[in-house]
Amino acid sequence: MKDNVSVQGTAHSDRIHDSAIKHVTGRADYTDDIALPTGALHAYLGVSDVAHATLKSIDLSAVRAAPGVVGVLTAEDVPGVNDISPTGLNDEPVFPTDKIQFHGQPLFAVIAETRDAARRAAERAQIDCDVLPHALDPIAAQEAGYPYVTKPLKLERGDIAPAFKTAPNRIKGRMSVGGQDHMYLEGHIAFAIPGEDDDVVVHCSTQHPSEAQHMVAHVLGVPSNAVVVNVRRMGGGFGGKESQMNLFCAVAAIAAKKWNRAVKIRPDRDQDMTATGKRHDFVIDYDVAFDEVGRIQALDGSFAARCGFSADLSGPVTDRALFHADNAYFYPNVRLTSHPMKTNTVSNTAFRGFGGPQGVIAAERIIEEIAYATGQDPLDVRKANFYGGEGRDLTPYHQTVEDNILDRLVSELEDSAEYRQRRQEIIAFNADSPVLKKGIALTPVKFGISFTATWYNQAGALVHIYNDGSIHLNHGGTEMGQGLNTKVAQIVAEAFQVDIDRIKITKTTTEKVPNTSATAASSGTDLNGMAALDAVRQIQARLVDFAVETWGVAPDEVVFRANEVHAGAQVFPFDAFIKQAYLARIQLSAAGFYKTPKIHWDRDKGQGRPFYYFSYGAACSEVMIDTLTGEYRVERTDLLHDVGRSLNPALDKGQVEGAFVQGMGWLTTEELWWDDTGRLRTHAPSTYKIPLASDRPRIFNVNLADWSENRELTIKRSKAVGEPPFMLGISVFEALSMAVASVAGYTTCPRLDAPATPERVLMAVTRLRDGG
Known part of the structure; x- marks a missing residue:
């Protein structure tokens, strides 16, 4: 078989979400309907x-x-x-x-x-x-002698003890990172x-x-x-x-x-x-040694999490926090430990990023600490610590980083966002502005893709072609607005070379595809798209055999092309060809299956290859704060994100935009608060503030790295997009930190915990002005 010309709605093209019109008109049916x-x-x-x-x-x-x-x-x-x-x-x-x-x-x-x-x-x-x-937070739980809800994890490589002794600089710190509903x-x-x-x-x-x-x-x-x-x-x-x-x-x-x-x-x-559970709160203690230019020599990190009364998914969530505590940076000597604490709160659970964001923000705080200690632009410290080259490509869990594109990605964003020029302009603005202060930050993300529970990296799909040429598609993934069904339908449409309107996407049901994995870990399209493609290939193989036998052509002369099937010199409309195959008693249904290759993980040793590949991204955000009230706004954000060879750029850009805003909300306005009795007081939209349309950056530039292509054999060389861009919101948090630091001449790393509510921003400003 040969690849063919494109048809309406196939992969690598913009395609409206299959339910978009139903969403906005109210015709989309949900369980309550x-x-x-x-x-x-x-x-x-x-x-x-x-x-x-x-x-x-x-x-x-x-x-x-x-x-x-x-x-x-x-x-x-x-x-x-x-x-x-x-x-x-x-x-x-x-x-x-x-x-x-x-x-x-x-x-x-x-x-x-x-x-x-x-x-x-x-x-x-x-x-x-x-x-x-009762004990409500991880520190109170530790002090009260509460147990772990699940077995902790330790990741270790190198030897931190001699590195700490010989390194010229060392910083210890603690950061509290809030949860999220x-x-x-x-x-x-x-x-x-x-x-x-x-x-x-x-x-x-x-x-x-x-x-x-x-x-x-x-x-x-x-x-x-x-x-x-x-x-x-x-x-x-x-x-x-x-x-x-x-x-x-x-x-x-x-x-x-x-x-x-x-x-x-x-x-x-x-x-x-x-x-119901939420994103895990973390209290992160870090001890970092580094040289005169800010390059990290050793890191000891401790991650204590509010897990709740039962384990739920706290084990894999706190594991993934450690997996991403390096973010984009190479640590020559490192020890990372998790402390999944039992607390008298609802059991926390999965949330977009699955612990990864809490690990990434710890890495960015450490970089920030080093930058202030050495008097450098944090971006320069970031670049000095990037993975890259032989001997600087091994993660704390002993997986080699083989596909690093951050140097190019960050450099392109640095240029397109005019980061250097704007940073100097902001420093000049702050020098002449006693009340309003600005900040800017450019932060990267490296995010591993796969379930760390290896057995979840499998998927099934069911494809039927009815004798009128219409196609029925079912797979084990679930649609929650992210466009999974649209992307999988595009994959099937391209494989058969038919218009996407010929394909009917049906509800996810355990009657059709058994033993499915959760639609999570950004793996929905990776897994279910490949399973659907496997089903299509089975049907196509039968159809090719049918054409070879019926018309006496060679297999490579049977071609699916633009709603037609070519069998040598003969050309049939797709539906007419399918009708003939049906009359010849050719099976027109197949169950597809896929399992992610190459991955393995030994939790007891803390070593393996838990991720099939990495997705990358970078964000540059500029903010302005009012030092009298702590209020702030995001003036501009530029995003450049890697989705490999995009299956649907329109949907992918929407995911990047939404993930960024949700990540920004986690670190700014979304504060969970329990009173002394253990009652959650932020339990409704009236008391819990997610970002509004008015909170989005006033200038918002979002682009995909259209030159990127996945080195691994993923579906159409694409990359996952659900979770990785969530961490781009950290750029807003880091920009707020710079604005706060300006009140003390950028000499001290602000003690700014997340979420950085206006109250916390004001308190951080006050501490710095008071010399604290």
Whole structure:
């Protein structure tokens, strides 16, 4: 077969998101839009109002007597195993039996005729418990002797002890990095319909249908083949719907089977935010040795994380923080350790970047410290420490960096953003401006692509061609607005050389593709695109054999081209050719499969190749702060990001823009705050501030490195785009730091923790002015 001319909507071309018009017109169907069967019930969670306690009893008599209530669910009503731990540690009950471990923990569920009735009835419960001391953050947990929720990790290469003794300069510091709420537009929701025997069908908003399937089967005590999980689309996920949907699916399914009626559960925003996990907060201690020009000689880093009451995904999240604590920089001698601390808070979970951003910002703070200590432009210190060349290409986890393009990427952005000239202009502006101060920073990112749990790096797909030539596409990935379905359809369209409109993208369902991995780790297109292509190639091989046998042509004379199939001199419209193949009894369906090659990881040794390849990017941001109030705005941002050979530049640019703004929000306005009782006070849009349209940079230039091409055999030589650009928002944080440092003549690295709210900016300015 030969490659052919392009057709409408194939790969490497701009293509509108397949649901874009439906999104803006309100015609896109979500789980909450599914029509309820007659007799459907509604569930709502009853939750704890203390952070830590011994649970003595729960009196639900008033709840059961409330109007419209059909019944309640407690731990005693779980027919299978009372656990929804995604890692199998048996530490996350659906409902607790003896201990309350965080404020807002679900204790029971009310099942009623209406959602309002269930919600009101849940307030009537009488909880008897003995309150215990609690620890809310990782440092308090360490001081209280709390255990790790999962096994910590150590990455080590070289020998830091002699390097610390001989290096001419050394700095120790601590940085606190806040968490982040996912704040998806569509909250958690699950809708279960009971079937005959053990069967149940669950419609829900999850990034991991197979895990939801397994968890529902686990709590019901039935095999996985009795449970079907369907996901048409999500209104945002960002990692928050990877494991956190398990609770809602389990409650809906248990209730549906218990009362043999369809059951729907949709918490309000407050309960969604208090009962589900978030990005991990970190407290990072670092000890760095460096020479006179700022080149790092040794680094000792300690990463303590607020994990919550159970492990959830804290193990791999804190692992990935260490994997990215080098960011773009080579550490000759390094030791990095994680401390995944148990706390009396909701269990934190996956969030875009999966711990990587917390590692990257630590690397950038260390570079910043060195720059102020040596009196240099931080960009020069960054460049001096870049990976590059033999002997400076080995990561702390012993993977060789083979595809480094940061020198070119950063240099191009430095020129196009006029970084050097603008930095001098800003320094001059600050010298003459007593109140308003500006800052500018250019930061890089190197981000590893693959699940560090190696077995997740697999995917399946199912492709049917019907006898009219229409194509049905199904794969194991989930669509949450990122355009995954559009990209995979483009891949199939290009392979068959047909217009994309011929392809029907259907809901993700465990009935069609089993044992799927979560749509996470930026791997959705890498994995599912390759699986879909494998299915297409199987069908094409059969069609070629059919043409060879039927028309007596050579295999290389059978060509798919522009909605046609050429068999030597004969040319058939695609649908006519498929009709003939059908009549000849050629199988027109295939299940495709893909597993990522080359990767391996030995966690006990802290060595291996956990990532198939790296994605790169760079951002230059300029800010202005008011030193009297701490308020600030982002004046300009220039982004240059590497997506390899882009499958869809329009969608990829949208992902880069959105990731940057979300990363900026994490480091500026999005502050999670618990009061002394352990209650989350930032539990609604009224108290938790995500970036608004007015917060975006006033000048926003976003470009893809169109010269880049993945060295590895990824789908069409593209690179992942979901997570890596999130860390470009660090450029705003670093620019704020420069603006703050200007009040003391750029002689001291500001003690600026994240998020850098106006309050924190003002406090940092005040400390520097006071000489602190």
